Amino acid sequence: MLTFVGLGLYDERSVTVAGRDALRAADRVFAETYTSRLVGADLSDVADALGIEIERRSRAGVERDPEPILDAAAESDVVFCTPGDPLIATTHTDLRLRAADRGIDTRVVHGVTAESAVASATGLQNYRFGRAVTLPFPYAHGGDGVPDSVPGRIVANRERGLHTLVFLDIKAAGASPVGPDGDQFMTADRAADLLATHWDPDALGVAVARVGGPEPTLAADRLATLADGAFGPPLHALVVPGELHAVERDALAAFADAPDSVLGD
């Protein structure tokens, strides 16, 4: 049996009780943290809190050489866990398909995702989000500034009145220029600066930092103003709202300190 467990958004207490029980009951636990990060805890904190061992696997160790994980799952109870939800972006659906091909039963214990938590924390209605987009580091897409597809998708959503969740690039240690903590996370101020410079400095944005943690920071303002902000440790995301309903405006004013002047009528 191969059970996929989502660890949720922040630390060792962000997993569901069912997920924690699955982790504890497993014969072996594998984890990857190259697609996202728990920013309030190391994997070793999770392992210690649960009294288990966790075997970390690199991207190559999951995608190019999954056989050791599958061999273990063929003969014992194995958990494969990731931050957030383990299958949300289809990244690990390939592993699940390979297990199915080998006749290994799979199940999923879902985790809290940034996508739903950002809608919840900002007070922006999840029904009114269009397609999400990821803003890459400029060097990562081989160009300057932002790929046209990013403002393109924001504009397409706004034309229909919809909000856009902008996921911000993460480069795992070793994969790119390295930050102080070994990883590199795009900040919401950097993202706002890129979009203000290459798209629209006057558009409303909502910086969202450490959603799912005990002390999230939210700030709503013009992109050019957010570009000068500082929102603390990662992970960050940015929302570019479309039309705002009354409750959404009130929520951005109350919980993200949006100035009246930028909220419109």
Place this chain on the structure above:
Amino acid sequence: MLTFVGLGLYDERSVTVAGRDALRAADRVFAETYTSRLVGADLSDVADALGIEIERRSRAGVERDPEPILDAAAESDVVFCTPGDPLIATTHTDLRLRAADRGIDTRVVHGVTAESAVASATGLQNYRFGRAVTLPFPYAHGGDGVPDSVPGRIVANRERGLHTLVFLDIKAAGASPVGPDGDQFMTADRAADLLATHWDPDALGVAVARVGGPEPTLAADRLATLADGAFGPPLHALVVPGELHAVERDALAAFADAPDSVLGD
């Protein structure tokens, strides 16, 4: 302090460890279940599992007479909990705004949502979902069949290649004609029948039952075929996919038994 806690999707083990800890630490715990349901447990099961008392509030008791909850939160640690995520659809953002108006600190412990779990369970990429929609019971929208806005939104998403998550109507006991369990849940087969009859019988649909529970059921087929299916106990949802990428097609074949004939090339 007023802490909003999401109970997640299925039973007393669907809450996060942080959410469970907040529930246990609270002086009083209020809950509502009129916007959604835990289908694998009653609130009393949750209370028993956690060793706490939970005070249930009706819609009127939250929206029209929130003062008792706010009075308690002004002078002690109060948790307000709901299935899924407590603020995902802005339903309870009003309560949070009222608390903020009174100077009561609020925080949020997010829960797993159907929106992200459906994307994860089906293997359909969350990035490729457009705007979601809710399909009401025919009697509930005062018309016959389906409101034009439902196929309208599905078509608008499909024109952009995007998937549509169709939430299915829930009527809490007392609010409408009553089912055997006191509540009424639209099933995925009923939803598929409505869309097959009033929109397109040949369109691909994915019935999703009890996502987040230990034994979810997924079935992908033409809407007219799904209309004749039976997917077991609630909650159900329906996805109408847009363009399918290769991994998405493979996932629907492997995990939702999609016939090759309906998946296209």
